[in-house]
Amino acid sequence: MADIVIDRVVKEFGPFRALQEISLTVNDGEFVALLGPSGCGKTTLLRIIAGLETQTSGRIVIGGQDVSNLAPRKRGLAMVFQNYAIFPHMSVFENVAFGLRMQKAAQAEVKRKVERAAALLHIEGYLDRYPAKLSGGQRQRVAVARALAVEPAVLLMDEPLSNLDALLRLEMRTELKAVLRQAGTTTIYVTHDQTEAMGLADRIAVMYGGKIDQIGSPLEIYATPATRFVGGFIGAPPMNFIKVRCHGGTARIGDATLPCPSTVTDLELGLRGEDASLSANGSGIPFDVRVVEPMGSHLLLTGSIDGQLARIVAPPVAKVNPGVRVGLNVDPARVTWIDSATGRAVARA
Amino acid sequence: MPARTSWIPYALIAPSVIFLGALFLVPLVQTIWLSFSVGDGFSMENYQRMAGDLNFSLAVRNTFLLTLVVVPLQVVLALAMATMVTKLDKGRDLVLWVLTIPLGISDLAAGLAWLALLQNTGYLNSALYALGLIQGPMGWLSQETPWALFFAIVLAELWRATAIVLVILIAGLQLIPKEFSEAAEIFGAKPWTRFTKITLPLLKPSLQSALILRTVLAFEVFAVVYALGGRNFPVLAGEAYVWQNDNQNYGAAAAYAVLIMAISLAATAVYLRILRTRPEQLP
Amino acid sequence: MTAQAAEIPQTRHRSMSLPSARRLLLWTGLAVLLAWVLVPIYLVALGAFGGRLGVFRWPKSIWPTDLSLAAMTQFLAIEGVFNALVNSLIAAGLTVVFSILLGAPAGYALARYDFRGQNAFRLLVLLTRAFPLAILALPLTVSFIRLGLYDTPFGVSLIHTVLALPFAALVTQSLFMGIPREYEEAAWVFGCTRFQAFIRVVLPLALPGLAATAIFAFVISWNEVFAASILTVRERTLTAYLLRILAESPLHYRFAGGFILIIPSVLFIFAVRRYLFAVWGIASK
Numbered sequence: 001m002a003d004i005v006i007d008r009v010v011k012e013f014g015p016f017r018a019l020q021e022i023s024l025t026v027n028d029g030e031f032v033a034l035l036g037p038s039g040c041g042k043t044t045l046l047r048i049i050a051g052l053e054t055q056t057s058g059r060i061v062i063g064g065q066d067v068s069n070l071a072p073r074k075r076g077l078a079m080v081f082q083n084y085a086i087f088p089h090m091s092v093f094e095n096v097a098f099g100l101r102m103q104k105a106a107q108a109e110v111k112r113k114v115e116r117a118a119a120l121l122h123i124e125g126y127l128d129r130y131p132a133k134l135s136g137g138q139r140q141r142v143a144v145a146r147a148l149a150v151e152p153a154v155l156l157m158d159e160p161l162s163n164l165d166a167l168l169r170l171e172m173r174t175e176l177k178a179v180l181r182q183a184g185t186t187t188i189y190v191t192h193d194q195t196e197a198m199g200l201a202d203r204i205a206v207m208y209g210g211k212i213d214q215i216g217s218p219l220e221i222y223a224t225p226a227t228r229f230v231g232g233f234i235g236a237p238p239m240n241f242i243k244v245r246c247h248g249g250t251a252r253i254g255d256a257t258l259p260c261p262s263t264v265t266d267l268e269l270g271l272r273g274e275d276a277s278l279s280a281n282g283s284g285i286p287f288d289v290r291v292v293e294p295m296g297s298h299l300l301l302t303g304s305i306d307g308q309l310a311r312i313v314a315p316p317v318a319k320v321n322p323g324v325r326v327g328l329n330v331d332p333a334r335v336t337w338i339d340s341a342t343g344r345a346v347a348r349a
Numbered sequence: 350m351p352a353r354t355s356w357i358p359y360a361l362i363a364p365s366v367i368f369l370g371a372l373f374l375v376p377l378v379q380t381i382w383l384s385f386s387v388g389d390g391f392s393m394e395n396y397q398r399m400a401g402d403l404n405f406s407l408a409v410r411n412t413f414l415l416t417l418v419v420v421p422l423q424v425v426l427a428l429a430m431a432t433m434v435t436k437l438d439k440g441r442d443l444v445l446w447v448l449t450i451p452l453g454i455s456d457l458a459a460g461l462a463w464l465a466l467l468q469n470t471g472y473l474n475s476a477l478y479a480l481g482l483i484q485g486p487m488g489w490l491s492q493e494t495p496w497a498l499f500f501a502i503v504l505a506e507l508w509r510a511t512a513i514v515l516v517i518l519i520a521g522l523q524l525i526p527k528e529f530s531e532a533a534e535i536f537g538a539k540p541w542t543r544f545t546k547i548t549l550p551l552l553k554p555s556l557q558s559a560l561i562l563r564t565v566l567a568f569e570v571f572a573v574v575y576a577l578g579g580r581n582f583p584v585l586a587g588e589a590y591v592w593q594n595d596n597q598n599y600g601a602a603a604a605y606a607v608l609i610m611a612i613s614l615a616a617t618a619v620y621l622r623i624l625r626t627r628p629e630q631l632p
Numbered sequence: 633m634t635a636q637a638a639e640i641p642q643t644r645h646r647s648m649s650l651p652s653a654r655r656l657l658l659w660t661g662l663a664v665l666l667a668w669v670l671v672p673i674y675l676v677a678l679g680a681f682g683g684r685l686g687v688f689r690w691p692k693s694i695w696p697t698d699l700s701l702a703a704m705t706q707f708l709a710i711e712g713v714f715n716a717l718v719n720s721l722i723a724a725g726l727t728v729v730f731s732i733l734l735g736a737p738a739g740y741a742l743a744r745y746d747f748r749g750q751n752a753f754r755l756l757v758l759l760t761r762a763f764p765l766a767i768l769a770l771p772l773t774v775s776f777i778r779l780g781l782y783d784t785p786f787g788v789s790l791i792h793t794v795l796a797l798p799f800a801a802l803v804t805q806s807l808f809m810g811i812p813r814e815y816e817e818a819a820w821v822f823g824c825t826r827f828q829a830f831i832r833v834v835l836p837l838a839l840p841g842l843a844a845t846a847i848f849a850f851v852i853s854w855n856e857v858f859a860a861s862i863l864t865v866r867e868r869t870l871t872a873y874l875l876r877i878l879a880e881s882p883l884h885y886r887f888a889g890g891f892i893l894i895i896p897s898v899l900f901i902f903a904v905r906r907y908l909f910a911v912w913g914i915a916s917k
Contacts, residue, residue, distance in 0.1 A: 052531050073537040085528035089550040089630045102537030130629040150536065357826075361741035362753050365734040365797060372772070372794045373760055379771035433661055446905045447666050450673070453897030455855030457871050461890030462672040465679040468883065472675055508672060520909040561761065569764040572857040572875060576886075579879060586767065586858060593770055593862055606767040617762040 002063030002076070002153035002186055003028045004049065009058030011044055011210075018044050020210045021058070031180060031187045033197035036207035037233065042190045043158060045207070049188060050156050051075050063153055073102070078152035082159040084143040086131040092118075092142050093127040099150035117149035120179055137168045144176065148183055155180070157189045161196060173199055194234050198222070206230045225336055228343040231270050237300065237311040241268040243340060244306075253306050254286035259332050261346045270336030270345075273300075273313040276328040278320070284327035287312060292322050380610070384603035395600035399592075399608070402601075408583040414499070415584065416567040419506045423563060424556065426507065427514035431522060432544070445519075452512040459509035460576025464490075467501050467577070492581045502582060505573045510566065514559045521555025522548070557624040564620070565613045585609050673894060679887030680704060707888035716873035717892070719785045720854060723869055726789035727853035728846045731796035736842065739804025740830075744813065757798040765795050769859035776863060783867050791859045796849040803848075807841040808834065844907035847900050854896060 004026040011019040019041045026032045034042040047053040049060055051072035059068045067075045078099065086095050094101075096117055100110045118124045121141040131139055140160065147155055160176075161169045177200050180187055191197050197204045198218040205215040206229075214226035225231035231239035244251040246260035246267050253269070260267055276285070287310065289303040299314040305328075312328065314320060337346045387394045399405055430448055437444060451459065466472050469486040477483045489497040529551065533543045549556075571586035580587070589605035592598045681699045708714060738757075742750065769791050773782065781787035811834055819829035860872040868876060874889040901908070 050535060052534070072531075072534045073539070077535065079532065079535045081528045081532055083526065083528055085526065085532035087529060087532075087547065087551075089553075089626075098533070098538075099536035102533075102542070130627075132629050146536070355745075358741040358745035358747040358750075361737040361745075365738040365801060366753065366756070368730075368734055368797065369756060369760070369794065372790055373763075373765070373768065376768040376771045377763070379775075380768065383771050429661075430665060433658055433665070436658055437662075442905065444662060444666065445908075446902060447669055449905070449908060450669055450898050450901050452908075453851045453855070453901045455857060455871055455893050455897070457857045457874060458676075458855075458890045458893035458897075459672075461874075461886050462676040462894070464883075465675045465887055465890075466672055508668065516908055523909060565762060565764055569766060569858070572871070575875065576878060586764070589767065589770065590858065590861065593773070599770065599773065602770050606764075606770050609764050609767055613764055614762055 003030075004154060004186060004188065005059075005061040006045070006049065007059040007061065009045070009048060009060065010056045011041070011048060011053070012056045018210050019048075019055075022210075022212060024205055024212060024215065026186060026188060029184050029186055031189065031200060031202045033189045033191055033201035033204045034207055035191055035194060035197040035204050035233075037192060040207040041210040042192075042207045046156055046158055046188060046190045049154075050077060050079055075154075076152060077154040077156055078147035078150050079156040080143045080147050080158065080160045082162060084139045084160075084163075086134075086139050086142050086146070088131050090130075091127065092123060092129055092131065092134070095131065095142055096127075096146045096149050098146060103150070113149050113151070114145075117145040120148060120182070121145040136164055137172065140164060140172060144179070148179070148185070152185060155183075155185045155187045157187065159191055160189075162191070162193070169196075176200065194236075198234075206233065208233070223334075224345070225270065226345050228268065228270070228338045231336060231338070235272060237273045237313070239336070240271045240273065240305070240310040240312075241338065242271065242305050242308050242310065243267075244269050256283075256285045256327075258285075258330065258335070261337055264337075264339050264341075264346055266340040267346065268338040268340050270338050271310070271330060272334070273311050274298075275334045276312050276330050278314055278318055279327040279329045282325070282327040284329045286325055287328050288325050289320055289322055292320055377610075380603050380606045383600060384607045387600060395604040398598070398601050399588075399604040402588070404580075404583040404588055408585050408588045411499075411582055412568060412570065412585045415502065415506070415570060416564060419503055419510075420560065420563050420567055422503070422507055423511045423514050424559065426511050427518050427559070430511070430515050431518045434519065435522060449512045449516055451509050452516060454509060455572070456509060456570070457572040457576055459505050460573040463501060463505040463508065463573075464577055490578050490581070495582070498578045498582050501577055502574055505577060506567070506570065509573065510563060514563060517555050517559040517562070518552065521552050524555075525551045553624055553626050557620055560620050560624070561617050564616045568609050568613050568616070673898070676887050676890045676894065679884060680891035682884065682887075703884045704888050704891075707885050707892075710885070712868070712873060713870075713889075716868050716870045719788075719864075719867055720870040722785040723788040723792060723860070724850045724853040726786060727792040727796055728849045730789060730793040731800040731849040732842065732846055734793070735797050735800025735845075736804045738801040739806075740808050740834075742801070742805040743808035757801055760794070760798045766791070766856060766858040768794065769862040773862060782863060783865050785867060785869065788860050788863050788869060789853065791863065792853040792856055793849075795856065796852045799852070800845050800849060803845050804838070804842065807838050807845075810841075811837050841907060844904040847904050851897060851900050855893070 004024075006022055006024040006026075009019055009022045010017070022041075022045060024032075034045060036042045044053065048055045051067070051070060055068065059066055061067065062075060062077070087098070090098070093114055096114045097110050100113055105113070114127070115124070118127055121144055123138065123141045123145055126134060126138065131142065134142065140163075143160065147157075161172055164172060173196060180200075189197070189200060201218060203215060203217055204221050206213045206221060208227075208229045214221055214230045216224075221230060222234055225234065225239065228241060231241070242253065244253060244258075244260070244267055246262060246265055249259055249262040251258050251260040251267065251269065258269070260269075276287075285305060287301070287303055287305050289301050291302040293300040293302070294316065296316065298316055299318055299320065301312045301314055301320060302309075303312070304310060320326060338344065339346050384395050385391055385393070434441060434445055434448070454462075464471070467489050469488050473489070474483060474486055477487075488494065490501060491498070525548065529547050530543050533547045538546060569586050570584055571590065574582050574584050574587060580591070585605055586609060589602045589609070592605065593602035678699075680703060681701065682703070708717075738753070741747070742754065772787075772791065776782035776787050781790065815833050815837070816826075816829045819833045820826070824832060855871065857871040857875055860869040861875050864872050870889070870893065874886070874893070878886065
């Protein structure tokens with residue numbers, strides 16, 4: 001077991017800066033997800049931690065040892081690849097045993113550890129088979145078993161579930177969480193899927209444009225996004241951003257007013273669709289409904305507030321028709337205020 | 350692919366089937382028939398004549414020797430080249446272009462290029478002279494120096510035909526996802542282990558094609574030998590040429606042709622067996 | 633960040649991180665290999681342009697001294713050389729035409745249709761690889777004499793097409809497989825016949841690959857020695873001519889001939905270098 005310190009890591013591809021001074025500490029035994037859209041640098045960061053790529057500057061420290069210039073095999077970590085990278089010319093047993101063989105472990109120990117990892121992932125039945133005969137889900141299990149068999153101090157996972165179909169993904173996600181909790185390995189998990197990150201991780205680092213926009217528990221990230229990007233990226237529907245002007249600590253939207261932080265004038269009101277409720281008498285923030293989509297568990301209303309696009313979640317039984325104006329009640333404690341100029345959240349007043 | 354079968358695909362392949370039938374299968378049967386007949390009857394006379402010739406055992410020995418030395422060396426050299434080239438970033442295309450130039454060079458031209466180097470007053474001797482190792486022009490390509498001649502032919506063949514192995518291997522390497530090697534690296538494999546445990550086994554299909562192609566061509570070797578040593582170094586295809594063109598004995602030439610084909614087929618069968626990839630081990 | 637996006641710069645940067653000692657070793661090795669390929673070509677060029685005196689100069693300098701075009705022009709002026717050059721070009725040109733015209737339809741059929749006998753046909757094509765094909769020219773001599781094909785570039789091109797056709801069929805198959813079927817189907821939906829769809833949609837997309845295939849067919853024919861020597865007497869191709877006169881011609885003529893043989897190869901490989909690996913990766917399956 002080990003902690004990981006990522007210290008001001010920069011990565012440049014020619015003139016392109018893929019990572020701009022990333023710093024992040026992952027505690028011993030912690031599960032951190034790197035979450036972000038395509039091209040945000042999360043895979044590059046993971047590959048730098050693994051040693052598969054070399055940082056332009058900065059340090060990687062694992063378990064107190066500076067591994068910045070060490071070969072991957074000397075870093076004491078294991079990895080699960082996006083396409084699994086299960087060796088096609090080796091049986092499942094030999095695949096799981098690969099890391100142990102490289103450590104020149106004794107035959108009995110190899111057998112014991114492979115069997116334990118296989119039992120953990122429920123693949124005992126196919127140890128003699130070759131990967132070509134396995135389904136996607138089974139390959140995924142082999143890849144995880146191979147990584148856990150070496151009992152790594154650090155486990156890196158690069159979008160391990162993205163090649164599975166939706167149902168299997170859900171199943172594997174639950175199972176991964178149980179298995180990894182039991183193993184207690186320090187884990188860094190790269191994904192672009194927010195539900196995966198939210199469901200699995202102790203903490204999430206949301207990356208955008210080669211920077212970490214925010215790091216925190218799933219709940220923090222969801223409830224108090226640090227930037228407009230984080231608010232918009234996390235949650236379905238994404239957070240609504242309504243441009244308002246703040247005068248003397250009060251913002252006026254239609255007939256309604258909301259207390260706002262008076263330090264900045266040009267603000268955006270960050271409002272989650274489920275944090276607004278329909279008022280009984282049409283009072284509150286005016287919302288012009290354009291489209292109503294019944295989603296089963298809720299109604300998704302799309303329309304505009306003060307001429308700006310917004311999506312609101314309403315109870316499934318609410319009586320709302322397209323084309324009407326309704327009023328919204330908003331709890332001032334649950335909104336986020338974003339500085340229009342910087343895109344960053346403003347400290348609450 | 351659509352399931353619907355119609356006359357269209359047959360019309361599309363018909364021309365090439367007819368062509369290959371007329372110019373591949375027919376001559377193939379003809380060669381075999383020609384080799385077993387004298388006049389109108391079945392006879393082993395052509396084979397007896399072939400085997401009785403002074404040059405026959407030499408030609409067999411030389412051809413085998415050449416193949417057994419050249420082909421493995423080419424594979425090793427091509428693997429080394431491929432490994433180096435894949436490590437390159439800048440100039441990769443240029444290096445690959447230069448390394449593959451011999452691919453387009455005929456065996457005759459290759460023989461002539463090495464003749465320029467190795468002839469009596471050639472560049473090798475000039476260099477040796479400049480180093481004070483020899484006193485004056487020396488012959489390397491004559492009957493008196495069979496091993497030097499053999500070595501020269503090996504060099505010329507390595508120079509000319511390693512490129513095709515290189516191209517096949519690089520094409521094969523490109524089909525291996527880099528994650529396999531990366532995963533091995535993460536799990537502790539050193540470069541040499543990664544090469545022998547991951548890259549080589551996954552490259553087996555490409556190695557197989559390269560070996561078959563090169564071995565078949567090596568048993569056909571002819572013009573390189575002829576350009577460098579004339580008839581000082583008899584090889585099977587060269588003897589076939591001589592029987593056909595100089596002696597006008599088509600039967601004996603056909604016997605040589607059948608022998609070359611038999612050896613090539615046997616070699617192919619051996620490669621297919623030894624280097625087969627079990628279907629479940631395919632990626 | 634998608635895997636693809638990460639992949640492209642990846643290899644580049646890994647290699648940059650090689651320790652400098654190993655980089656030095658790598659480049660030294662490559663320099664040796666490059667020299668290994670280029671030096672013989674350079675020397676045959678020196679031989680070709682060095683003239684009669686240059687060839688027998690002793691000891692030789694590796695620098696170009698008293699170069700002249702004399703040897704080259706004399707060589708080209710020898711009776712038969714020019715004719716052989718023309719024959720080579722005709723034979724290679726015909727080989728290109730035949731192998732594309734016969735091979736591309738077969739490749740298209742293999743790529744687009746499932747039909748009975750498909751595997752038998754594939755086997756026939758692959759079988760040609762296990763045989764030393766040029767040797768098959770031997771029995772053809774007799775039938776070619778009877779048919780009037782003996783000693784013509786046309787006859788030579790036929791046997792060269794046997795060499796090039798399997799290659800062309802396999803390469804075009806993969807070429808057509810790489811062009812999504814949906815493009816053609818879209819063309820059909822918008823009113824094209826099968827033939828029109830092929831001409832207007834598939835062909836333009838396949839053209840660069842077909843050009844590469846054509847160049848390979850040309851090189852195969854241009855370089856072939858054995859069959860061409862067997863099947864010609866007076867109308868020799870350049871390779872057959874050179875082989876014939878090899879024993880009695882002076883060295884500088886041999887080098888001039890070798891140089892003329894090499895030059896197109898160098899240019900052709902340059903022209904198709906982008907396709908080389910795709911083409912051979914497939915053709916070697």
